Amino acid sequence: MPVVNVGFQVLPKVADDKVYAVVDKAIEVVQKSGVKYEVGAMETVMEGELDHLIEIVKKAQEVCVEAGASEVMTYIKIHYRPEGVSMDEKLAKYR
Template identity: 60%
Template sequence: MAIVNVSLQVIPCVPENEVYSVVDKAIDLIAKSGVKYEVGPMETTMEGEIEPLLEIVRKAQDICISEGASRVLSVVKIDYKKEGVTMDEKISKYR
């Protein structure tokens, strides 16, 4: 299967002073998953096969709820092409 990029932004409905701690738990899930990822100021981008990445998206939402969010708004972007796509090919020239 082709390598894809999936970007995830979770916006948990919690008191403002708790937002970062809940988002940190979602990022920790991604870090522990073993997929290649990069944290940005607005979203985290992951690289891998689409099924495991979408499962991470689902689990990230569950974590937000388990951390007290009454609702979670998730913004997901998927970059897919038949031959695969990597984060390095898109951003290496900027590093």
């Protein structure tokens, strides 16, 4: 299966002063997953096999609830190309 990029944003429903702490828990899931990733101001982008990345997103949602969110809205973007796609090729000219 080709390498894809998945960008996602979790919006946990918690008190305003708790949002960043809960989002940090979701980012920890990505950090511990071992996949290549980049945290941005509005979303986290990961690189890898699609099914694995979707499992990471699902786990990120679960930890938000475990951290106190009553619900989580998640926005997902997928960049798929049959021969694969990397974050490096898309960002090289900006670095």
